[in-house]
Amino acid sequence: MKKGFWKWVNEVYTIKLTLSNAQGIVLPIGSLPISSTGTILDDDFPIVSIRDTQIVYQPKIGVINASITISLLDSSAKNIQSLVDGVISYHTESGSALQGKDFIDDTSGKLTIPANSDLAVINIPILAADSSDTPNETFKLVIDKVDGGIRFPANQSS
Numbered sequence: 001m002k003k004g005f006w007k008w009v010n011e012v013y014t015i016k017l018t019l020s021n022a023q024g025i026v027l028p029i030g031s032l033p034i035s036s037t038g039t040i041l042d043d044d045f046p047i048v049s050i051r052d053t054q055i056v057y058q059p060k061i062g063v064i065n066a067s068i069t070i071s072l073l074d075s076s077a078k079n080i081q082s083l084v085d086g087v088i089s090y091h092t093e094s095g096s097a098l099q100g101k102d103f104i105d106d107t108s109g110k111l112t113i114p115a116n117s118d119l120a121v122i123n124i125p126i127l128a129a130d131s132s133d134t135p136n137e138t139f140k141l142v143i144d145k146v147d148g149g150i151r152f153p154a155n156q157s158s
Contacts, residue, residue, distance in 0.1 A: 047151060063127060085148050087112050088143060089143070096137040
């Protein structure tokens with residue numbers, strides 16, 4: 001294959017094959033060269049994985065961060081590095097923990113996992129407890145969008 005036949009276009013490879021100087025077959029006059037373009041989708045992107053996070057205590061005063069580790073994994077669940085920056089847009093939603101009461105309201109943003117890295121951390125500020133007997137509470141971290149050289153599994157939403 002000649003150099004330059006492969007072209008990188010937004011995570012898609014294209015290849016153009018051209019038939020010319022055919023021998024042993026009969027083709028209509030003027031039909032050569034015949035060409036066709038094929039597309040190969042690159043499905044080897046690292047996959048975003050979110051590790052469960054537990055905070056041992058909710059502070060009595062002030063704020064403490066819930067540090068949520070975002071990892072990049074290959075198809076066999078081993079850590080892998082992306083060759084380009086990956087950007088993850090996210091936001092939080094209330095569960096039994098309520099936005100504005102238990103954690104900072106409107107926690108959202110974009111996390112960049114730099115090229116040649118395999119993880120990054122999102123910090124969610126947890127507010128002081130309103131009483132000493134606060135039960136275990138949960139909230140959701142929702143991944144809105146991923147860009148760059150990473151993807152989010154189709155069967156996960158948050």
